[in-house]
Amino acid sequence: MKLSPSLLSADFSRLLDEALSVEPLVDRFHWDVMDGHFVPNLTFGPPVVNALRSKLRIPFDIHLMIDHPEAYAPQFVTQPDDVILFHIETQPDPSRMFDIISECETRCGITLKPGTALEAIEPYLDRVSMVLVMSVEPGFGGQAFLPESLSRIRSLKKLIGTRDIEISIDGGINAETIGPVAQAGANIAVAGSAIFGMPDRTAAIQRLREACL
Ligand code: DX5
Ligand code: ZN
16 A cells, blocks of 8 residues: 655645655655635645655645646646546546646546546546545545445446556545555555644554554
8 A cells, every 4th residue: 555645734834844754654745736616725736836846756646626627737847657636526528637637748647526426437547547536525634534435446446447547545544444445445545634643753654554454
């Protein structure tokens, strides 16, 4: 199981130090870009994420919780193993979004809210290398894991079949929930409060890793 700490739960006044403090222990970084429209919260956008991109080595997952992701995706300065993830709910016809992200020369991911049927993304699985399953309503860290997400991961895994697509799970991941999501078939666990909300991040990450064994 790869770990992708969500910087949403980090101390924003020390964002780089916060990221560097866990970088050697984790696999990717998760950036929750919010616009106050698609979700009722505001965070950071391309200027902040781009400023940190050159200071960190591991890949970024850029989770766009915004309307009109097509207008903002090209503004991120990405590396080839970074992933730009957009919400299917924002795109009645996502084909333009796939083209825009491929022009960014980075990986393309798709994500969906807990109430959106998996069938909404099924036609597009050949165009993505990551699917992010939201296990809380998007917008805020620190919410409780929705247990029905486990069967969604299992169903998604069946839909993916032999395609080379990573399954990421986002929301309410902690030492209790990470084991079941790993067993259900997720490859990447996003964790905000379970890492940055803990005083000892090294111990917190170790607990998450051990819970997957
Ligand atoms: C929620 C975000 C999550 C959030 C997870 O809208 O997409 O990435 O940071 O936070 P925790 O791990 O605290 O549930
Ligand atoms: Zn997220």
